[in-house]
Amino acid sequence: MTTIKDVAERAGVAPSTVSYVLSGSRKISEDTRRAVQAAIDELGYHPRASARTLRSARTRVLALAAPRVPGAYRAIDGRFAIDVTDAARVHGYDVLLMTDSDGVGGLRRVARSRLADAAVLMAVEDRDPRVEVLRELGFPGALLGHDDHAALPWTDLDWEAAVALAVRETAAAGHRRILFLSSAEHEVAARRGYALHGLDGARRAAVGTAADVRVIPSHRDPDVLARRLSQALAARPVPTALVVQHLILLPRLLDAVAAAGLRVPHDLTVVLVGSLPDELGVRHLPRIDLPVAEMSTAVARLAIDAIGPGRADRSPTSREPVATPASSMFSGAPHHLIQPRMAGPVIAPPSPG
Amino acid sequence: MTTIKDVAERAGVAPSTVSYVLSGSRKISEDTRRAVQAAIDELGYHPRASARTLRSARTRVLALAAPRVPGAYRAIDGRFAIDVTDAARVHGYDVLLMTDSDGVGGLRRVARSRLADAAVLMAVEDRDPRVEVLRELGFPGALLGHDDHAALPWTDLDWEAAVALAVRETAAAGHRRILFLSSAEHEVAARRGYALHGLDGARRAAVGTAADVRVIPSHRDPDVLARRLSQALAARPVPTALVVQHLILLPRLLDAVAAAGLRVPHDLTVVLVGSLPDELGVRHLPRIDLPVAEMSTAVARLAIDAIGPGRADRSPTSREPVATPASSMFSGAPHHLIQPRMAGPVIAPPSPG
DNA sequence: CCCGTTTGTCGAATCGATTCGATTGATTCG
DNA sequence: CGAATCAATCGAATCGATTCGACAAACGGG
Known part of the structure; x- marks a missing residue:
């Protein structure tokens, strides 16, 4: 309820002077400054945002x-x-x-x-x-x-570099057969940047390493995803690493891995690209976090x-x-x-x- | 950049008339209303929020x-x-x-x-x-x-009723030895409402049922939690159901259950109270959702x-x-x-x- | 000592909407 | 026919800050 006018009256100055004290956009004598500041403190004055915005055309x-x-x-x-x-x-x-x-x-x-x-x-x-x-x-x-x-x-995030890095590091750890679980098909179809660039990154990394990199397109339906995954895991020679960009269904995915009788990381190394809430409790896996x-x-x-x-x-x-x-x-x-x-x-x- | 004045000029009326057309707080002839509305549409006018707020003392x-x-x-x-x-x-x-x-x-x-x-x-x-x-x-x-x-x-949410309901329904399903994993100890110490009321609900339900209800205080440290849980699961007679209010660590908790060699729900029925993101993939468990x-x-x-x-x-x-x-x-x-x-x-x- | 400059402060205009009397025609009624 | 009534619209004040030009007092230089 207190306005700049109230402050001005109490300090015995003009409202404009109070404004200049607040903004510092004009020179104000030390005496006046102190008097105004005292009035501001005593009245608990704070400028009204709407008045500022109206005048300055800035909402902040x-x-x-x-x-x-x-x-x-x-x-x-x-x-x-x-x-x-x-x-x-x-x-x-x-x-x-x-x-x-x-x-x-x-x-x-x-x-x-x-x-x-x-x-x-x-x-x-x-x-x-x-x-x-x-x-x-x-x-x-x-x-x-x-x-x-x-x-x-x-x-x-440079998704291409991210997926490429994950794949290359996995290869550098000694893995020779690597699966890349890409974004879901509908995300690729919608031409989401992370989906397209992620695929590019996997392809780029595949060219530059000794490892065999195989892309599994993910799917929003957990059952479809689980089927594709277990199929890929059953291939010979046996894949030893899984790089995952499609994280939303990670819990289901880990279930599917466990159902296939594989332990992480002993039988299958899992590397994540992207981020999930801490509640998921996946911070014990090697990963590239989304730099939120x-x-x-x-x-x-x-x-x-x-x-x-x-x-x-x-x-x-x-x-x-x-x-x-x-x-x-x-x-x-x-x-x-x-x-x-x-x-x-x-x-x-x-x-x- | 267009203001109520521009609209008024174009429609050949006073600014106040435009305002009355917008607010409908005074009677306006149909002819004037149409002229003003046309001017508004042609100029793409939208009232400035800051001006409204300054005058009305309402920000919305x-x-x-x-x-x-x-x-x-x-x-x-x-x-x-x-x-x-x-x-x-x-x-x-x-x-x-x-x-x-x-x-x-x-x-x-x-x-x-x-x-x-x-x-x-x-x-x-x-x-x-x-x-x-x-x-x-x-x-x-x-x-x-x-x-x-x-x-x-x-x-x-009526947390007392929620936990009581979960426990009673579990007992009604035939379970005679039920564990209740309460909120974490630090939440109880901080006197969070959901933590206190949840405990009350478990106690109240315990009185009214034939089942033996045992409370396990949860803990923010997953290792402590896992230890307490496996201890409680090893008790005799064997608990057949687990009502969980402390959901944040649910993935770790389910890991601990699996580590104890128990399958859900065959060996242990798990009932949740509260909510977690869909990404956790726990929608296949019986639960009481937080009504967000x-x-x-x-x-x-x-x-x-x-x-x-x-x-x-x-x-x-x-x-x-x-x-x-x-x-x-x-x-x-x-x-x-x-x-x-x-x-x-x-x-x-x-x-x- | 007088005039030009500097310093600090004031007064008034302004931002864009809302709203309260005041005003203007048109209509009604005695 | 003149006064009272009513509907529709206008004009001006207002909300609370910012900012520009004006201005008085202090200051400095020739």
Whole structure:
């Protein structure tokens, strides 16, 4: 209920002076500063966000658009939401969470009513309609994940490098027959970046190693998956390692492995690419984690950098070009392509038997 | 960039008339309404949220405070965030996501800068400092979970009824020796509502059935948990059923059961109380799910109901008392205590062996 | 000593919507 | 026919901050 006017009266100055004390954008004498600060403290004054926003045309809010998963929900997305929020706070931004319950309607509404300064799109898809909304409205944004068609800043794990690394490290551990359980077929069909790049990585690694790498396309149906897997495991010569990118069904998958009478890692070494919640208790397996914190930090930064200057901030200084890591394989928008790192225990060699 | 003034000019009316068309709070002739609507459509006008908020003192935003988990993060919380957001949207509210990265500072900042009209606190704890912040600032709010000391509206699963139901149903299936794996000891020590009420439920059910119910206190350390469990499983007469409330370590727990040479459900029937992400693949077990959607709907409603009238809305009509479901065991604040329901397959009877 | 500069503060305009009287015609009634 | 009533719309004030130009006092230099 207390406003800048109340503070001004109590400190015996004009409201504008209080504003200058707060913003520091004009020189204020030490005496006045102290008097104003005292009044602020005594009254417990805090500027109203809506008044600031109205005047400055800056909300200091990012819209975070949850994945377009009809009904489904991936546990990792919650962690992204938390980490993006923390990363935004570092730059003084808050985060407005948006679901896809009314399609792109929510995003359009938030952008047009200027509830946020920029948007972060989670789990972007090929030809994502959300991207089209941002383009149409000229609203700044950045992507978690990558799509070649979206000319927007983005960040992603280098899935090709990740799968290639996992396969090569497995081969380096001595395995000569390696299975790669790719993303599910419907993900490949939807042209999700991680699915396509992951397959590329497996193929690339296969060429460069002495190991025989065989790709098993995964499937959203656990029974289909289990069937394909047990078939592949029964092949001769016997595969000694399994690199898994399709993690959602990992528990079922490990059940299938156990059902085949195989112990991990003694009979079959399992290496993961991607991330699952800690509750799954798979942290004892060698893996390449999805760098959630790193990606969140990067995407918050990219989104905030994409925001233009506010109303009064019409300085004539030319804007610095945004530095992007060297990578010529993607479009010209600023981006952070994150290199994979192995985590967890070392990859067990194949058992001599 | 288009404002209500632009629309007014194009339609040949005053800005106030446009506002009345939008709000419908005064009678407008059909001709004028059409002209204004045409101008709105042609210009793609959408009112600026900050201007509305400044005038009306209503943000139509709820602050959603994530759990105070230092470092950790529970997968189910992401689903709560999504569902609360959807539920808020039904009432025309958006959701600002807040982490606990700067303690209660974020909540205090958002409340004082009036970025939101009310707060929803997730996973409230005993003597939760966030509750104290709301009280101190007189900021409306509602809780996911329940704490007797907080005089705030809340919603929760009736954990006592849930555990009691699970135990009774297990006994009804014929089991005569039942283990109850309670919440972890540190959760009980922290006086978390679900932990205390769950224990009460087990004790209450034990009194009313022919079965022998034995409580195993769980532990955050998987090794301690496994040791206690295998000890309890080795007791004579042999337990035939296990009711689990501490789900976080369920994969490790099932490992321990398997290590003891027991098959589920043939040798040991496992019944769950609470919820885990679908990725865990435990939907084939009999269980009582945490009613996330129901709780989210309720808490959004409670938070919004706690918001006072806006600035211009000074109608002299007395406010209706909020209806609360009958339940005399909790404090006077409005609340929704949700009754448990069994889900999944029926509970298998003990094997005759 | 007077004029130009610097320093610190003030007053007023502004952002974009909402809302309360006031006003203008049209209509009704004695 | 003039006064009272009513419907529809307008104009202006307001919400709470920011920011620009103005201005007074202090200061410095010739």
